[in-house]
Amino acid sequence: MKIDLANIAGTPGARGRFAISERIRASEGAACVGPVTGELTVENAGSLLLIRGRLRATLKLTCVRCLSEGEQEMDLEIEEEFASEGAGDDIQTIDRDEPELAAISDYVLDAHEFVRQQVVAGMPMSFLCRPDCRGICPQCGADLNLAQCECAVAPGDERWAKLGELLKGGARRD
Numbered sequence: 001m002k003i004d005l006a007n008i009a010g011t012p013g014a015r016g017r018f019a020i021s022e023r024i025r026a027s028e029g030a031a032c033v034g035p036v037t038g039e040l041t042v043e044n045a046g047s048l049l050l051i052r053g054r055l056r057a058t059l060k061l062t063c064v065r066c067l068s069e070g071e072q073e074m075d076l077e078i079e080e081e082f083a084s085e086g087a088g089d090d091i092q093t094i095d096r097d098e099p100e101l102a103a104i105s106d107y108v109l110d111a112h113e114f115v116r117q118q119v120v121a122g123m124p125m126s127f128l129c130r131p132d133c134r135g136i137c138p139q140c141g142a143d144l145n146l147a148q149c150e151c152a153v154a155p156g157d158e159r160w161a162k163l164g165e166l167l168k169g170g171a172r173r174d
């Protein structure tokens with residue numbers, strides 16, 4: 001959805017409320033289940049445009065240990081400031097050099113791009129399907145949450161070495 005902010009941008013103190021429902025594409029390791037929904041308020045605060053509101057998304061994420069998929073709710077509190085070119089580095093500018101990355105261009109808010117940036121920025125760095133996920137066996141790939149595999153005591157393991165010594169000792173006693 002594109003939202004024309006020209007009227008708000010031209011009138012100090014003006015504000016507008018916009019209902020948001022945007023489907024965004026998956027990015028690395030995560031996808032959204034259904035649309036991102038919520039409401040945004042855009043306000044002309046003199047030299048800045050303030051975008052505030054709340055967005056909700058359901059993420060489908062991949063567990064970093066066992067690679068299984070799980071869902072997680074995300075509730076984002078939005079508070080962003082946009083200014084025209086020349087603003088400080090910490091404030092997003094309305095007309096950037098890379099228009100495909102700018103959520104606002106020519107005072108039109110690209111709600112899809114804005115929502116996508118907010119969701120990507122708010123994604124958890126690493127997701128665990130459960131806090132004590134045991135992961136997968138590095139040797140056979142078995143999901144250790146389901147069952148312990150046979151690789152736990154590998155040949156060359158010192159427990160085998162001790163068993164070997166015991167067997168040798170037994171042989172000598174014979």
Ligand SMILES: [Zn+2]
Binds near residue numbers: 064066129133134
């Ligand atoms: Zn897991």
Ligand SMILES: [Zn+2]
Binds near residue numbers: 150152
């Ligand atoms: Zn294994």
